[in-house]
Amino acid sequence: MLSLAAAVCLVVAGCGGSDDTTSGSTDTATTSATASTGGAVQAVADAANAFIASLDDDQKALAVLEMTEENATAWSNLPCGQDCRGGVALGDLSEDQQALAEELLEAATGSGEAGYQQIEEIRAADDHLNELQESGQGGGPGSGTMPTGMPTGMPTGMPTGMPTGMPTDGTMPSGMPTGGAVPGGGGGGGGYGSGLYDLAILGTPGTDGTWILHFGGHHLAVNFTYADGEVSGASPYFVGVEPTSWTADDGTTYAPLQEMADSVRAATASLSEEELAQAQLTETFTDVLVGPGEDGQFPDTQSGVRVGDLTDEQKQLVLAAVRSWVGIVDDAVAEDLMATYESELDDTYVSWSGGTDLTEHANYVRIDGPSVWIEFVCQNGIVISDQIHYHTVYRDKVRDYGGEFSS
Numbered sequence: 420m421l422s423l424a425a426a427v428c429l430v431v432a433g434c435g436g437s438d439d440t441t442s443g444s445t446d447t448a449t450t451s452a453t454a455s456t457g458g459a460v461q462a463v464a465d466a467a468n469a470f471i472a473s474l475d476d477d478q479k480a481l482a483v484l485e486m487t488e489e490n491a492t493a494w495s496n497l498p499c500g501q502d503c504r505g506g507v508a509l510g511d512l513s514e515d516q517q518a519l520a521e522e523l524l525e526a527a528t529g530s531g532e533a534g535y536q537q538i539e540e541i542r543a544a545d546d547h548l549n550e551l552q553e554s555g556q557g558g559g560p561g562s563g564t565m566p567t568g569m570p571t572g573m574p575t576g577m578p579t580g581m582p583t584g585m586p587t588d589g590t591m592p593s594g595m596p597t598g599g600a601v602p603g604g605g606g607g608g609g610g611y612g613s614g615l616y617d618l619a620i621l622g623t624p625g626t627d628g629t630w631i632l633h634f635g636g637h638h639l640a641v642n643f644t645y646a647d648g649e650v651s652g653a654s655p656y657f658v659g660v661e662p663t664s665w666t667a668d669d670g671t672t673y674a675p676l677q678e679m680a681d682s683v684r685a686a687t688a689s690l691s692e693e694e695l696a697q698a699q700l701t702e703t704f705t706d707v708l709v710g711p712g713e714d715g716q717f718p719d720t721q722s723g724v725r726v727g728d729l730t731d732e733q734k735q736l737v738l739a740a741v742r743s744w745v746g747i748v749d750d751a752v753a754e755d756l757m758a759t760y761e762s763e764l765d766d767t768y769v770s771w772s773g774g775t776d777l778t779e780h781a782n783y784v785r786i787d788g789p790s791v792w793i794e795f796v797c798q799n800g801i802v803i804s805d806q807i808h809y810h811t812v813y814r815d816k817v818r819d820y821g822g823e824f825s826s
Contacts, residue, residue, distance in 0.1 A: 459526075459749055460626055460648050466523040467624035467632065473516045474507070482507040486622035488824040491631055491642070495711045496657050496810065498545075498611055498637035503711075505621075506633060510614020520618050527632055527643055529753055532678045533746030537658065540675035541639050542613035543667075544660050548802045549611040611637060611802070629823060638810075640711070643748060644821030651821030653748035653756065654814045657710065661800055661808035676809050680777050682740040683784050683795050687775040689733045690724065698724040700772040704783040707794040707812045714824070717816055721787050723770025734764055741786060744793055744813035756815075763789040773797075780807055790817045 474482055484490045484505050495503040509517055528534040615636055622630030626648035634641040638659035644652035664674035690698060700722055709716055726737050741760055745753050760767070767788035773781040777797055786793040792814040797807040817825070 459751060460645055460650065463523070463527045463632070463643075463645070463749075464624040464626060466519070466526045467620055467630075470516070470519040470523050470618075471620065471624070473519050478507050478512070478516075481505070481617075482619055484619055484621045486630060486823075488820075490619070490621050491633070491820050491824065492712075492714055494633065494635050494640040494642065494655070494657070496638055496640060496659060498615065500615055500636075501617060504617050504619075504633075504635050504640075506617030506619030506635070508614060509616050509618065510612065523618075523632070524634060524641075527749065528641075529746045529748055529750050531746045531750075533743055534748075537675050537747070538634070538639065538641065540673050541658060541660060542616060542636070543673060544662070544665070544675065545611040545615065545637055546613050547665050547667075548661060551802060552611065629821065631820065641747065642820060644818075644823060646821055646823075650748060650752040652815065652818040652823075653745070653752060654819050655714070656744060656747050656813040657707075657811070658744075658747075658813075659808065659810040662803050662806055663809055676811065679740075679743040679795065679811060680809065682736070682743045684775065684777060686733070686736040686740045686769060686786075687771060687784060689729075689736050690769075694724045694729070695771075695775075698768075698770045700770050700783075700785075702772060703781055704772055704794075704796055705781050705798060707796055707810050708785075709792060709794070709814055710810075710812055714819065715816075717787075717792060717814075721766075721768045723768035723785065723787065725765070726767045726769060727765030737767065737769060737786065738764065741791055741793060744811070745791075747813070760788060760791045763791070767791065777809075778807065782807075790815050792816060 471479065471483055481501070490505055493503070493505050497503060500508065509520060512520065524538060525535045528538065616639065617633075617635060619633040620630065621633065622628065624630050624632075624645075629644065629646045629651070632641070632643045632645070635657075638657070638661070640655060640657040642652070642655055643650060658676065658679075660676050663676065663680075664672060666672045687695070687698075708718075726734055729737075738757070738761060742753070742757055745756050745760070747753075748756070767786065770785045770787065772783040773779070775784060776782060777784070777795065780797055780799045782797040784795045793811070795809065795811045798810060800806045800808050819825075
C-alpha cells in the first residue's frame with residue numbers, strides 16, 4: 420500500500436496553490452449547469468472504468484451501484500464505514516487497485532488546496548487519530564472509552580431535534596439509508612484510518628447519461644455528478660477535521676482546513692460593528708444545519724447581512740471564502756461555478772452565531788446565496804477532547820447531485 424504520508428507529501432510538493440482571483444464573469448444564468456469540460460470528463464470516466472475493471476465480483480457489488488436517490492444520498496461524516504454509506508473500502512483493495520482509486524480521485528478533483536490535496540490530508544488526520552487511540556491518548560469511536568469532549572447544547576435552529584451527522588439514539592447516525600439498498604461489507608463499523616474511506620460509482624461512467632462519483636468517510640463526503648459529458652454538480656461536499664492541525668513524525672505540519680477558516684475569518688472580520696450586529700443569528704449551532712440526511716432542508720428565509728450592501732473589497736472576501744470550498748472540483752468547473760455565484764453575489768447573505776473567531780465550541784458562520792450554501796462550525800473534540808474541531812458543508816440549492824433529485 421502506498422504510504423498515505425508519502426502521498427500527502429507528494430501532493431503538497433506537486434500541486435500549485437489555488438487561484439487568488441475570482442472569475443470576472445457576472446452574466447451566467449443562475450440555473451445553468453456547469454460548462455462541459457469535454458476531455459476532462461472523458462478522463463474521469465476512463466479512470467473510473469479502469470478502477471471498475473480491476474475489481475472482482477464481490478468488490479463490484481460494493482462499489483458499482485444503481486443511480487438512485489437512495490444510493491446518492493447515503494453518506495455521512497461519521498466514522499461508521501459501510502454501515503452508513505455505499506462503496507468499497509480503500510483498505511480492502513490491493514495496492515494496484517488503491518493506485519487506480521487515487522488516480523480517479525486526482526482526475527476528478529481540483530489542483531488547489533481545496534482539491535485532491537485536502538482529501539489526502541483529511542485521510543492523514545484519521546491516521547493521526549488512530550495513532551493517538553492506539554497509544555491511549557484519545558477517546559471516541561474505536562478507543563473503548565467514552566469521549567469527554569462531546570458537543571454540549573443543542574442547536575435551536577435545526578429542522579429536527581438532533582444535530583446532523585451525530586448519533587440520534589447513541590448508535591445510529593443521521594443520514595442512514597432506510598431501504599437497505601446499500602450493501603454492507605468490509606470497512607464497516609467505527610474507528611479511524613485512511614483505509615476506512617469508501618469509493619462508489621453510481622451508474623455507468625462515460626460521456627453519455629448520468630452517473631455519480633462518491634468518495635467518503637469520517638469528516639468527508641465528495642459527490643460529483645456527471646451528465647452527458649458535463650459536470651452537473653459538485654456537491655454536497657462535507658469536509659471537517661480533527662485535530663485542526665498536527666505535526667507528523669517527519670516534522671511536516673498539516674492544517675487541511677486552514678484556508679477555509681482563514682477566508683471565513685477574513686470575510687467576517689471586514690464587517691463593521693453595525694454589519695456584524697445585522698449578521699448575527701439568534702440560534703445556537705453545534706453542527707451544520709444541512710448535513711447528511713438533510714438534503715434540501717434550507718431555511719425558507721435568508722438571514723444576515725446582504726452582500727450587495729457591502730463594499731467591493733468585502734464582496735471579494737466573500738467570494739474568496741466561497742472559492743475555498745468550490746475548489747474541490749476540477750479547475751474548469753470551479754471557475755464556472757464561481758462565475759455563477761459571483762453573478763448572484765448581491766443576493767447572498769453572511770451570518771454568524773456564537774463567535775466569528777472559529778476558536779470555540781458553537782462558533783458558526785454561514786454563507787447563503789440564491790444557490791450557494793456554505794456552513795462552518797466548531798465543535799468540542801471527540802478524540803482530542805481539549806481542542807475544538809471543524810465541521811463544514813458546501814451545497815448548491817440547484818445543483819446538489821446535479822439537480823437529479825430536486826422536487
